Amino acid sequence: MKTEFNFSNLLGTVYSQGNLLFTPDGTCLLSPVGNRVSIFDLVNSKSYTLPFAHRRNVARLALNPRGNLLLSVDEDGRAILTNVPRRIALYHFSFRGEVTALAFAPSGRHFAASIGRIIEVWRTPSTPDVADGDLEFAPFVRHRTYTGHFDNVQSIEWSSDSRFFLTASKDLTARIWSLDPEVGFEPTTIGGHRQAVVGAWFSKDQETIYTVSKDGALLVWKYMLRYDMPDDADEDNDENMQWGITDRHYFMQNNAHVTCAGFHPESKLLVTGFSNGIFSIHELPDFSQIQTLSISQNDIDNVVINKTGEWLAFGAAKLGQLLVWEWQSESYVLKQQGHFDSMNTIAYSPDGQRIITAADDGKIKVWDVNSGFCIVTFTEHISGVTACEFAKRGNVLFTASLDGSIRAWDLMRYRNFRTFTAPSRLSFSSLAVDPSGEVICAGSIDSFDIHIWSVQTGQLLDRLSGHEGPVSSLAFSPDGSTLISGSWDHTVRLWSIFARTQTSEPLQLMSDILCVAIRPDSKQIAVTTLDGQLTFWSVSEATQSSGIDARRDVSGGRKMTDRRTAANVAGTKSFTTVKYSADGTCVLAGGNSKYICLYDVQSGVLVKKFTVSVNLSLDGTQEFLNSNLLTESGPRGLIDETGEYSDREDRRDTTLPGAQKGEGKRMTRPEVRVPDVAFSPTGRAFCAASTEGLLIYSLDTVFQFDPFDLDISITPASTLHVLTQEKDYLKALVMAFRLNTTPLIRRVYEATPPSDIRLVVKDIPTVYLGRLLRFIAMQADESPHLEFNLMWIEAVLSRHGRWLKDNRGGLEAEVRAVEKVVRRIQSELARLADENVYRIEYLLGQPREERNGLEVKVFDFGAVEDGDEGVGVDGVGGSESEVGDGDADGDGEWMGFE
Template sequence: MKFNFQFNNLLGTVYRQGDLVFSSDGNILFSPVGNKISLFDLRHHKSQTLEPDDSRSNISALDVSPDGCTLLAGNDEGEILFLSLISRSVLHRQRTNSSITAIKYSPDGQRFAVARDAIVYVYRTPGPYTRQYHGLGLERVLKGAYDDITSLCWSSCSRILAAGSKDMSTRLHALSPFLNFSLCALGGHAEALVNVFIEPDSLNCFTVSRNGHLAIWESSLEVAELVPGTRKIARQGQQKKEEESEDDMNPPSAEMKEEVDDPNRSKRVKYSRLARHFLKDALPDEDKNGWLCAADYHAKAAILVTGFTHGVFLIHEMPDCNLIHSLSIADHDISSVRINATGDWIAFGSANQGQLLVWEWQSETYVLKQQGHFNSMACLAYSPDGQNIATGGEDGKLKLWNANSGFSFVTFTEHKAAISDVAFTPNAKVVLSASLDGTVRAFDMKRYRNFKTFTSPRPAQFRCLSVDASGELVSAGGLDVFEIYLWSMKTGKLLEVISGHEGPVASLAFSLSPTSSMLASVSWDQTLRLWDALAVNSNNESVPLSSDATAVAFRPDGQQVAVATLNGQIQFFDPRSGTQTGTIEGKKDLGGGRSDTDLITAKKSSEGKCFMTLCYSADGSCLLAGGQSKFICIYYIQEKLLVKKFEVTQNRSFDAMDEVISRKKMSEFGNLALVEDRDDSLGSKTIALPGTKRGEMSSRSLRPEVRVMGLQFSPTGREFAAVTTEGLLLFSLDTKVFFSPIDMDENTRPDVIRQLILDQVFDQALIMALKLNDNALLIETIEQIPKEEIGLITQDLSEKFVPNLAKLVAQQIDTSRHLHFYALWAQGLLTNKAHLLRKGSNEIRPVLNSLHKSLILKSAKLNEISEHNLYTMRFLIAKAKQYRAKELKSANEEEAMEQGDPVENSDGSLTGSDDETGDGGFLSNWD
C-alpha cells in the first residue's frame, strides 16, 4: 500500500472571511477559507483548494493579476503571499508586522498596493510586466490617514490610487509626480468608508460609507489633462542642495520658461460633490437599522451592488443611482460582494453562516449556492461506490457531498438535535443518521426524502450507528441509556434491545464479512462486547479493556477488531476467541500543543490525549487513527509501527498549535491570555467557564482547537476523508504521478518498449510498460495496441500486473476521451481474469471499487447526454414533419390552382375558377 497521500480538497467549508475575487475571465471564483483558498469553477461545476504552506494564519485579502496568472493573498499576521495559478505554488512571501486589510493590483499589472493599518505600501510586481524577478520591491509608502485603511482602488491609467479609511475620508495619491495634481482628501461622510471606486478614463469617483451614504465626486480634470512633472520629488542630502544652487546660478532656459508658463500648471485638480444618495431609502422600514458592510462597482455595466448586515443586497444603476433589483438572501450580514468581469454574476459571502452565493441578476437565478455546517462537523461516511460523502453536524443537518466536484447537492434538516453518526447501506440506496434527538432516520438516495424513522421504546440519545453487510439490520447505541437497539430495515420494527453495558455506548461496528453477523460494541465501562445479531437471545462475550473505550472498527475481512481507549492505546482482538493480539501505544504519536490559557506544558497536556476515531484501509493492512490532536496517524498493523503522520493544518489562528507560548504573549503579569479583559464597550464580562475545551461560544473572540472527529478510507483505496475543525479534508494519492517500478531489468527501457510497438510485439511491450509503471508511458503503449489484440493480451497477462492495469483503465475511463477503447480493456480484464477477481483479495477489492466508480460516473454522464439528444432529435423530427406537411400542402395548392380546382383558404372559403364565376362557395365540400 502507498502512503504518500497529499491534501487534495476541502469540502464543507466554502467561505470564512476576507475578499471574494473572480478570475480575469469571470468563470472561476476564489474564496478564502481559513489559511487556504478555494477555487470554484462555475462553468464546469468543480471546486479545488489551494493550500499555501507558508500561510500560518487566516487569509483576509485577495486579488488576481490582470492576466490571471498570479494571485496575491494577505493574512491576519501580515504576510503577503505571491502565488502562481499555473503551478499552484507560492513563489514569494513578504513579511510585515500587522494584519492586512486590502490588496489591489494596478490595471497595468506593474504594481500592487497593500493596506496595513493606516499606511498604504506600493510594491513592484515581479514578472514580465516589470522584467524584474527578484521578489517584491517596495516602491512607495503612502501615509496621511488617521485610521485603518478599508479599501483601495486604482485609476484606469494606474497612476492614481484612492484609499478609503475608517476616518470617514478618502485620499487620492499620485504614484508619479504631476504639475496639476497632489494629494486630494475627500470627506463628507459620517461613518467609516466601506469602498471607493474610480470611473474608467476619468478621475471621477464614488465613495460608500457604513451608514449607506453614497457620494459622487466630479473632478475638474480628466486623466488625459494631467501634466507630468519634470523634477524628481525626492532629493536628499547634499545632492539636493547642489542642484538648488546650480538652479540659482543658471537662468531658466526657454523650455523651462514655457513649462512655467504652461496654463495647465495653474489649473489644478479640484473635486466637487456632484450628488449624495441615501441607499437605505430603498429598504423597508424594518431593515433601515442595518449597516452597509460590502459594496462593489462594475464600470462597464455601470451597476453598484451593496450588501447590508441583515442579508439584503441592492443593485443600483449609476450615476443616477436608480434601483434595479433588491433581494434578501440571508439572515446575517453579507461580508463580501464581488462582480465578475462580464457583469452578469454577483458573488456574495456571509462569514457568520459560512455561505457562498453566486447570483445571476439579469435572469434572477442562482449559479452557485453552497453552505457548510453552521456548527462543526461530527461524522462522515463514504458511499460504497466512493462517489458521495455524507456528513452530519452539530446543527442537526445531514449533507451529501460529491467527492469529485466538491459540491453539496442535498441537505436534510429533519433532525432536531446534533447528528452523532452516519452510515450508508451496502447498496448505496439509503443513508442513515443517528441523532441526539432520539431518532435514527433513513433517507432515500433516489428521491432524497426521509422514508423511515427508527425510535426506541423510551427516549434515548443515540451516540453511534452501524449497518450490517446485508443492509437489513440497523443498530444504534445510547448515550444516556446504556442499551443497544436493533431494527429491521425492511419493516422498521424494533427487533431487539441489547443490554449489558454499564456506561454510555461509545461506538458500534458490524462485521464487514458477508457471512458474519457479529456486532462489536465498546463503552465507557472499559469493556468490549461481541454479539451475534441474528441469534435469538444470544449471549455476548465481554472483553475487559485497560481504559474507557472511544472507538471500535472491524477489519474488512472480519477477522480482527481494533479498539481505541482513553489512555491513548489501540488494542487489537480476535473476534472469534476474544483474545488480545496486539497493542499500539499512540499517546506520543498524537503530540500536543499548549493552549494560550494552559498552565501546564505541552508534554504534560499530551498525556490526556487519545484517539477518537479508527478506520481500516481497504486491504486491511493499515489502520488510520485520529482524535484530540492536529495529526492523523497511519499504522502498519502487522508490525505495530507508525508509518506516517499527516498534519491537518498549520493555521496558527487555531489554539494549541505550538508547544511553546510565544514571548509576545508574556508580560510581567504572566500570560496575557489569562488576564480577563472586562472593560469592553458593551460592559460584558468574559469569564471563561472551567473545564471547557471548545472555548466560550459567547466570547467575542473564539479560537477553537484542531480536532479530528471522523476518519474513513474511500472504497477505492486512493483517498481518505477526515472530519476536522477546519472542515472535511480529502487526502488523495492522485494529486501527483508517482513512479513505482516492478521487476525491472537492464532491458526494461522506454526506447525498447517503443521499438517493440513498432515491431508489433504488443504483449511484451505492455508487460515492460507495466514493469516500469510510468503512467504516461503505459498510456502511450496501451493506446498503440489494436483493439483486436485486447482479448488475447488480457488472457495471457500475469496476475501480478492485473491490479495496476485495472487501476489505470479505471482512471482513463473517467478522464480519457477514448471511452469505448478503454471499455473494451475493462471488458477483457473482467472476462478473462474472472477467476482472480472472484477471489476477492484485499489487493484487488479497491481496484474493482475504483473501476465500478468510474463506470457509474461515465454511465450517468452518457445517460444525461443521451436523454438531451433524444429530446432534441424528437423536436427536430417533429419540426421536420411540420415543415414537410407545409411544403406538401403548398405543392398541392399550387397544383390545384394550375388545374383550376378550388383551394380552401384558412377561413374556410374556397378560391378557384368556380368561385370566380360567382357560385358563392357552392363547392365548400370539395375533396
C-alpha cells in the same frame, strides 16, 4: 498498500473571512477557507483547494490581471505568492503588519497593499512568460510608500490606466494618489462622510468618483471649478479646479449599515451589502434601484462582481455562506454553506462518490467527491448529530442524534422516510447498521442498553443489557453475524443477536472504550481506549492478538490555557476514532490533537503521521507557547479588547456569562481536533473531519511535475516542434506528460491522427498509462470528439488490457473513470438512437403521392418564406437554398423521392 497520501481537497467549508475574487475570465471564484484558498469553477461545477497553507487565517487575496499569480496574505501580514495554474507556492514574504486592503494595478506591473493606515506599492514579480524580464532573485521590490490617512485603509481601487489609485479609510475620507509623480498633481483628500468610508471607485471615463460610507451615504464627486473662484476663472488652470460633490444619495435600510460594496464601471452597477443580510443593486449615476434581495440572516461581509458584470459573489462569514447571483436572470449560480458548528462524524458512500458530514448544528450534508460541492442538506434533527452510517447498497443513510431520534434518509429522493425512537427520552451517541439493512442498533450516553429496531416496521425489537456503563461505540461485522459494542465500563462485548440465544462475550480492557472498528474480513477488531492504547483482538478466539502504545504518537499541541507542555497534556493522549483500510492491512486513527496516524496492523509500526493543521488561529497547533503573549491577566489571545473599538456597534457587549455557543457565546478559541476519519471503499483516499473542515487525502492528487524526469531540451516550444515539424506524436505526448501542462497535453492528444492512435498507444511507456487513462476520461467528459476519444480508449484497453489487469491495484480510480465515461456515452447514444427511430418511423408513416410518375412522400412544413430556415436533404437544419428542387413550386410541400 500504498501510503503516500497527500492533501487533495478541503470540503465542508466554503468561506471563512476576507475578500472574494473572480478570475479575469469571470468563470472561477477564489474564496479564503481558514488558512487555505479554495477555487470554485462555476462553469464546470467543480472546486479544489490550493495545496499551500498559511500559519494563520487568510485575510486578503489579490490576483494579477493575467490570472496566473495569486497573492494571499494572512492575519499577521505574511504573504504567499502562488502560481495558480501550476498550484505551486513561489515565494513567502512578510509585510510586517496586518494588511487591510490589497489590489493589483490593471497593467499588472504593480500592486498596492495597505498596512494599517500606510499604503505601500510594490512591483509585481515577473514570470518567464512575460516579455520584459526574467524571474528576479528578490521578487518583492517596494516602489513607493504613501502616508496621510489617520485610520485603517479599507479598500484600494486603481484607475483603468494604472496611473492613479483611490483609497477609502475609516478616518471618514478617501484619497487620490498617483503611482508616479505627475506634473501639477498633488495627493487629494475628499471628505464629507460622517462615518467610515467603505469603498471608493472611479467611473469608466475617470471623470467621476463614487464613495460609499458605513451609514449608507453615496457621494458623487466631479472635477470642477473651486467654489470660491469667480465665474470668469480659467478652467484650463488646474489650480482653479478641485473635486467637489455634485450629488448625494442615501440607502434607506432602517437600522442596518453598509458592510461591503462593489462597483462595476462598464455597466455602472453599484452593489451594496448590509448588516441585516440584504443586498441592493443600483445603476449610477441616476441611483435607480434594480434589485433588492435578502440572502442571509447576518452581515454580508464581502461582495465582488465578475468582469462582465453578470455575476455577483457574496460571502457571509458568520454562517460560512458563499453565494453567486446572476442578477439579470435572478437565479443562483452557486449557493453553498458550510457547517455552523464542528463536525462530529463522517461516512463514505459504498461507491466512494459521496461523503456524509454531520455536525453539532443538527445538519447533515451530502458532498460530491468529484465536484467538491454540497448536493443536499438535511435539517430535520433538532440537536447535534453524533453518528451516521450507510446501508450496504448506499441508497439509505442512518443518523443518530442527541435529540433522541434515529432517522433513515432516502438518498434517491432526498427525504426522511423513517424515524426511530426509544420508549424514554435518550441521547443517542453511537449507531450500527446490519449489512442486510434490516436492523439498526443504537447506543446512548443516558442508558446502558443497546436498542434494536426493525427498519421495515420501525418497531423497537429488543434492548440488549449487559454493559455497566454508557455505550460509546457500535459496529456490525461485514458478514452480519456479530455486533461489537464498546462501553465506558472497560469492556467490549460481542453479541450474536440473530442466534437463538442472544449471548454476549465480554473482552476486558484496562480503561474506558472510546471506539471500536472491525476488519473487512470480520476476523479482527481494533479498540481504542482512554489510556492511549490501540489493541487488536481476534473475533473467533476472543483474545488479544497485539497492541500499540499510541500515547507518544497521538499527543501533540498545546492550548493557550494549558499549564503543562504539549508532551504532558493528558487530554490529547488517546485516539477517539479508528478505522480499517479497505484491504484490512492498516488502521487510521485520530483524536483530540493535530495528528492522524496510519498504522500497519501486522507489525504495529507507525507507517505515516499526518499533520491536520498548522494554523496558529486554532488552539493546539503549537508544541511550545510564546511567553511574550502571557500577561498578568492571562493569555493575550483571550483578553476581550472590544471595549477599545472605535465603533459603537463593535463595543457593544451582548454576551451572556458562561455561554459558549449562540448569540451569547463567550470569547473562546477553536481547538484543533479530529472527531472522525473514514477510508474510501477503493482504498485510494481517506477523509478526516477536523475543526477547519473535511480534509481529503488521496493517492490520486494532480501530478505537477517530476524534476528528475526533465532535462534542458524538454520545453513547450520543443514539444510543439516535435509535434508539428517532426510529426513524432509518441515523443511529443511523452514530453507533454513530463511537463504535465494540461493545454499542451490536450494539443498533442488532439493533433494525433486517428490512423496513428494504435501506433502511439502500442509503444507508450507503461509509467504513463495511468495518466493517459485519466486524461482520456477527462477529455471524453468535456470535449465533443466522441469517436476520437473512443478510439483512444479502445486502443489502450486492447493493447494494454492484460497489464492493466495485473496492476489494477494502483489504477482502480483511472479504470473506474473510463468505465463511467463509456457508460455515459452509451446511455446518451442509446437515447439519441431511440429518438431517431421514432422520428424515422413518423416520416415513413406519412401518406404517399405520385407526381410525374414518381412515388413521393409529402411533408407539410408550411410555406417557406425568404429568410426562413428550412430542412436540408440530410435532415440537418440549413438555409432555404438547401431545400433545392424538393419545393420547386413554392407551395410549402417538400417531396422526398424514393
